[in-house]
Amino acid sequence: MxxxxxxxxxxxxxxxxxxxxxxxxxxxxxxxxxxxxxxxxxxxxxxxxxxxxxxxxxxxxxxxxxxxxxxxxxxxxxxxxxxxxxxxxxxxxxxxxxxxxxxxxxxxxxxxxxxxxxxxxxxxxxxxxxxxxxxxxxxxxxxxxxxxxxxxxMESPALDFEEGWARLQCGGRHHERAKVCFEKALEKEPKNPEFASGLAIASYRLDTWLQPQNPIDPLRRAIQLNPNNQYAKVLLALKLLKMNEEGEGDRLVEEALKGAPCSTDVLCGAAKLYQRKGALDKAIELLRKALEGMPNNASLHWHMGCLCRTKVLEMLQGTGKNESGNREKLQEAIGQAVHHLKRVDEANADFPCVCSYLACLYAQASQYDHAEHYFQKEFSKALSPGARQVLHLRYGNFQLYQMKSEDKAIHHFIQGVKIDLESKEKEKMKNKLQKIALIRLSKNEADSIALHLLAFLQELSGDMRPAEENPERRLDSGSFLCSASFAKE
Missing domain, CATH: 1.25.40.10 (Tetratricopeptide repeat domain)
Incomplete structure (x- = not known):
């Protein structure tokens, strides 16, 4: 059993x-x-x-x-x-x-x-x-x-084409392979306008990403095979602008905007061209139109926010800032920049310095609680050494110029200088610390904080150059200099 x-x-x-x-x-x-x-x-x-x-x-x-x-x-x-x-x-x-x-x-x-x-x-x-x-x-x-x-x-141009487009969507490290895919597809169908367009875009991306290319010929070929390829015209115009051949570029952009007035990629490319030409209002107008078609696109809001922020910087650097009409325009530009950058922040999209930009804009608008909130939000992120240096510089300026807290400004300038990275931001913070120390010594030769600052700076880089003339006038000024909170000090 x-x-x-x-x-x-x-x-x-x-x-x-x-x-x-x-x-x-x-x-x-x-x-x-x-x-x-x-x-x-x-x-x-x-x-x-x-x-x-x-x-x-x-x-x-x-x-x-x-x-x-x-x-x-x-x-x-x-x-x-x-x-x-x-x-x-x-x-x-x-x-x-x-x-x-x-x-x-x-x-x-x-x-x-x-x-x-x-x-x-x-x-x-x-x-x-x-x-x-x-x-x-x-x-x-x-x-x-x-x-x-x-x-x-199977070996098919259509499959190479699909892989090429997929790689173009995935970022810089894929662009070289994308170019190979389109070249392979064109070997089989040399007159296919879609394949030619893919090769032109990949060549353009590589020219601005990894290594010098010559995208002019591929772009012209794409336009020749498809005269209605408006995006290729915009890319060619951008390349011609870089080569100081603006006449043909302007004509191509106007032609593209007329041929595809609602195409997102054409509007964005044209906006980039006008931005590079310094025509910010025109660039903003084009991006606003693109946003009408894609109102929730974080990338569009990011570019629009940055454009409006650049306009704010230009207005701060211009003349007549205190005139009533200019103040109103400045506040309007700040409001627009804040609106678009907040949309990016709310989307949790991965774009650099969003909270820092917002903090500086709120500081300019004298909304210091909001500025503090976004500064702290930026500090809570995992930042590269360079980005953290920039943040310490901006926050230090905010404390020095807006909050009138010299002690906190000194603390953040020191923290930024201690980061082991040579940069223009580091030099600016060292200069600011030196100026603060010299002003304090001019009022009290035995000021211990000033003496410690100078000793700290000397230990970092040896004898420092004398401060610029009239440092007291610059630091004691109560006005909001463009350098006070924005990154372009």
Whole structure:
């Protein structure tokens, strides 16, 4: 009896082990197939250890390509991000949106253009543990690719094109690979205007990011193949401005704005050009129009806030600041800058110095409680040494000029100087400490704080140069100098 039960137990164990082996073998085979797919999960788009929130901000807030058919790329990217977070159902919803868009806009090329999305489906279902569904999408890819050398990937300009756009959305380290993708696509279809546009944009990005390029020829080629490529015209105009060839650039921008008056990427590119030309009001007008189409885009609010802040700085440096009309315009500009930068802060988007900018603007508006709030919020962040130096300089100026607290100003200037980084901000804080010390000594030769400051400065960098003439006049002035809270001291 016992012997029989043992036999049955052993047989059951063997069956279970066989099934486990089969399941393990099936899973291994599926994993091998998944790794061969051309899709976002095999392109290594997100950097290990980097914030997924920051990566999502980069994708969602990019203003380029939001107006056109490349939204499929965005849906696929968002699906990839959701799965990286472990939100598989949300990822599947994004993929459904991508698939619907492909069916609607490219019915004649739906299968080829869906290969990347199907690959993403397979990976998401695999992570869900739904291996049968994952295998179903792997099989769909295989049926389309069966005539190619690899059963799970095919050499297709459309796939290179899709990878190129995906990489363009993901930041600077992907631009070189994006350029290669578009070049590869153009080898097969040299007169394809979309491929030429991709190469032109990648070349332009690389010229301003990593290494010198010559995007002029690719941009001209993109415009030649598609005279309605208004964004390429704006990029070419920006490059020509850099080369001091403004005449053709101005014509191109006017042509682009006339051809695509509501296109977000065109409006943003044109705004950048007018900003570089010093026409801030025109740049602000264009960004305001772009915001009408994308009112919740944090990137647009960031650029608008920075433009308005630059306008505030220019007004502070101009003449007639105390005239009633100019004061009203200044307060209006401050209000606009604050409005847009607060939208960025509320969105928790990853843009530098947002709270610091807000603090300085509130300080200029004499709203010191709000200024203090945003300064402290900035101090609570994980900042680079350079950013922390800038913050100590700004906050020290706020304490010195607005709050009339010399002790707190001295403390923050010292903290900023102690940071082991040579910078213009560090030199400015050293100079401010020296001037404070000399003024104190002019009133009391035995001032211990002043003597300690000078000893501290001498220990840091040896004998300091004499302070500028009339330092007392500069430090004792009750007026708000432009340098008092803003970073451009």
């Amino acid at each position: 016992i012997f029989g039960q043992l036999m049955i137990f052993n047989l059951i164990s063997e069956v279970i082990q066989d099934k486990v082996s089969v399941c393990e073998s099936t899973r291994t085979a599926l994993e091998n197939c998944l790794r061969q797919l051309k899709c976002h999960f095999t392109w290594n788009l997100a950097e290990p250890g980097k914030s997924l929130d920051d990566f999502e901000d980069k994708v969602c807030n990019a203003t380029e390509f939001q107006d056109n058919e490349f939204r499929t790329t965005v849906f696929n990217l968002l699906a990839y991000i959701e799965q990286q977070r472990g939100h598989s159902e949300a990822a599947l919803e994004r993929l459904r949106q991508a698939e619907e868009l492909i069916q609607r806009e490219h019915p004649d090329q739906a299968e080829t253009r869906s290969l990347v999305t199907w690959g993403n489906y397979a990976w998401v279902y695999y992570h869900l543990g739904r291996h049968a569904d994952a295998q179903m999408y792997v099989d769909k890819v295989r049926r389309v690719c069966e005539k190619s050398r690899s059963p799970y990937r």
